[in-house]
Amino acid sequence: MTAVRCHVNGEEVSLKGHPMSRLLDALRTTLRLTGTKEGCGEGECGACSVTIDGRLVNSCLVPLLHAEGTSIVTIEGIARGDELHAVQQAFIQYGGAQCGICTPGMVLAATVLLDRVPEPSLADVQHALAGNLCRCTGYMRIFEAVLAAVRRNRPAGSDS
Template sequence: MSKPTSQKAKVHCIVNGEPAILWAYPMERLLDVLRDQLQLTGTKEGCGEGECGACSVFINGQIVNSCLVPMAQVEGASIKTIEGVADADQLHAVQQAFIEYGGAQCGICTPGMVLAAVDLLERNPNPSETDIRTGLAGNLCRCTGYMKIFESVVHACGKQIDA
């Protein structure tokens, strides 16, 4: 990381439902602040270029790649990370399905895949298999051919997979 030319600034936001005051350089990546300042290490860095989806978070309800978001853009924003998806002591249905059906593999892509699936189900509670594939399209997995991930999302939707 090159030496910043500006001063750190105070950034007010909401992270996983809790008010947060962060100190960051205006062009510092949200990904780095989440991981380094807040210790929210569930959000992963895969490519650092916005191509893989591993760093996905919600900002004001929209899924974004946090490696592309400078801190100057999150003042007053509501941010939800993978750590904020579960409801108290109960995993989100997508998280539970990833565990039960083997969608969580090496773990690098899992947070982004889960958030993409959560986003899809919030917009479309009864997606078709094509909708699921489209909803996951911005996320890359380096482990497999995506079948376990796809099956996990299908099961989270309450659908059965034709064998």
């Protein structure tokens, strides 16, 4: 048993477990952050996506030990209080979520993209979300939601 100190959604925490246990399990059981989902357990679907030091990762593949000293953001950490993130709002508005298994990973992948590329093309969005599988919506509503979030984030009066 080991204790790993890190920041999760801006708070310093101590995650206890076997050093090689999965970060996904520590987030869901120790911290009760159940927004991060387990889809495949093999890093193929993106449902377990979180960011570690700003990089999108599949938490089902990250050993707990590798979280030491990092800053982790889960889906629970992107809203500001009761105000949803623009990507979350757009997913609701455009029907980008149905069963909810893939949604947290899709939303996090989209937020990472928008942090890096404020005006992405459809091809940029498709590439950024390529590691996330959805079996319910097809992908067009999800892509439309991300592009709508881009428009929502533009300053008033922008002619882009």
